[in-house]
Amino acid sequence: MAERRSERRARKGAPDWAEPLGLRQPLSQRAGDALRDGDDAVSRALEAALRHRERVERVTHGFHTYPAGLHPDAAAALLALAPGPVLDPFCGGGTVLVEAMLAGREALGTDVSPVATLVARARTALTTEAERTALRSAARKAADVARTEGLAAERAYATGSLRRPELPEVLFDWYEPHVLVEMNALRREIKNDPLLKAIFSSIVVKTSLRESDTSNRRSEEKRPAGTTATLFHKRAREYARQLEALAAAVPAGLSVRVHRQDAREQREKDHFGLALSSPPYPGVYDYVPLQQLRMAWLGLDQGDAPREEIGSRRSFRADRAEAVARWRADTAKWVRVTARALVPGGRLVVVTGDGNVGGKPIDSLSPLTDAAVAAGMRRVARATVERWDEGLDRVRPEHAVCFERSGA
Numbered sequence: 001m002a003e004r005r006s007e008r009r010a011r012k013g014a015p016d017w018a019e020p021l022g023l024r025q026p027l028s029q030r031a032g033d034a035l036r037d038g039d040d041a042v043s044r045a046l047e048a049a050l051r052h053r054e055r056v057e058r059v060t061h062g063f064h065t066y067p068a069g070l071h072p073d074a075a076a077a078l079l080a081l082a083p084g085p086v087l088d089p090f091c092g093g094g095t096v097l098v099e100a101m102l103a104g105r106e107a108l109g110t111d112v113s114p115v116a117t118l119v120a121r122a123r124t125a126l127t128t129e130a131e132r133t134a135l136r137s138a139a140r141k142a143a144d145v146a147r148t149e150g151l152a153a154e155r156a157y158a159t160g161s162l163r164r165p166e167l168p169e170v171l172f173d174w175y176e177p178h179v180l181v182e183m184n185a186l187r188r189e190i191k192n193d194p195l196l197k198a199i200f201s202s203i204v205v206k207t208s209l210r211e212s213d214t215s216n217r218r219s220e221e222k223r224p225a226g227t228t229a230t231l232f233h234k235r236a237r238e239y240a241r242q243l244e245a246l247a248a249a250v251p252a253g254l255s256v257r258v259h260r261q262d263a264r265e266q267r268e269k270d271h272f273g274l275a276l277s278s279p280p281y282p283g284v285y286d287y288v289p290l291q292q293l294r295m296a297w298l299g300l301d302q303g304d305a306p307r308e309e310i311g312s313r314r315s316f317r318a319d320r321a322e323a324v325a326r327w328r329a330d331t332a333k334w335v336r337v338t339a340r341a342l343v344p345g346g347r348l349v350v351v352t353g354d355g356n357v358g359g360k361p362i363d364s365l366s367p368l369t370d371a372a373v374a375a376g377m378r379r380v381a382r383a384t385v386e387r388w389d390e391g392l393d394r395v396r397p398e399h400a401v402c403f404e405r406s407g408a
């Protein structure tokens, strides 16, 4: 009989706090021991932020999965560490931006991934009732067309007369034939509307034969014809409700911007009161390639993103020593430009984790601290917690750190 996960953890010597809770945020597993230093109140707030784990669905947070998302409650608590406009240079799916909006704060998020900017814009979209009605209606029409085409495709497949749609080759490996037709119809019907595209993007993995957003393993789950269109329509209705909640909770006229930009090239100076971010952990994910199916369906241009992505897992596989050196240099660059973007006395708060490549740990805290000090900041406080990494079967530390730009 297959060994159960809990048994495997016990055999590998996992501490009992490592029991997984079945949630999808990376900060969602119970943390072990904590190490804190610096300002007492700030380090306690940092530790508390690392320990949030309940699933949060308020406003648009529940819309669209995004790998390694910050916990919304952690983002909300960390925002309180400094006033003023907020910058998230690695904004991913936009968790920090949504929480900044709820706190009535101006915000800017940047990311190199076109999927991240699509999702972050969709999660922060401020809409009117008329726009939401139009969105629901367009989604229903697209779903109706797609359902009809999906059912016809299933019948044609059974008789061997299904025509192959013209689509990027990679998609044929990952979808059942009638699902491919149904998805293709949805994609065609939603045209270029960015919010409908984000809804479509939210079902790309679920309807595929891929196990999850962060795994390339195949699942053999079958989807009856018509259910893809129904899922799309259901997501659209849920999303419209989430947008309504967001619009009701956010002060009118609030400015939130999302730019596709490399964090090492931040251009604004002396503007933000707080930079709050969770950059890639060294050697843990390949964010851009993970989004291959979404980019193929939506025809998104990845541009220089594969080259610009920092800390990627693939870079650490090639030459570890060189990758560590590059990681330090990249950290120094983004921290320097982010420090410049802060007002004097502004704060940089970072949630990060150590990497582990080939069984060897990669420290993320000292490159970050060295970079911040070199950029004219002092470390106000930090908290480090131990976390059990399910993939690696070992403890991997996670850190929340607060720095302050001098000259308040």
Ligand SMILES: C[S@@+](CC[C@H](N)C(=O)[O-])C[C@H]1O[C@@H](n2cnc3c(N)ncnc32)[C@H](O)[C@@H]1O
Binding pocket: 066, 067, 068, 069, 070, 071, 089, 090, 091, 092, 093, 094, 095, 096, 110, 111, 112, 113, 116, 261, 262, 263, 264, 277, 278, 279, 280, 281, 287, 288, 308, 309, 310
């Ligand atoms: C840990 S995720 C951020 C998750 C985000 N905090 C959230 O809650 O959704 C890291 C992000 O950094 C982005 N990234 C990697 N290299 C980058 C770079 N050089 N500039 C900007 N973004 C980058 C990745 O595309 C990914 O979206």
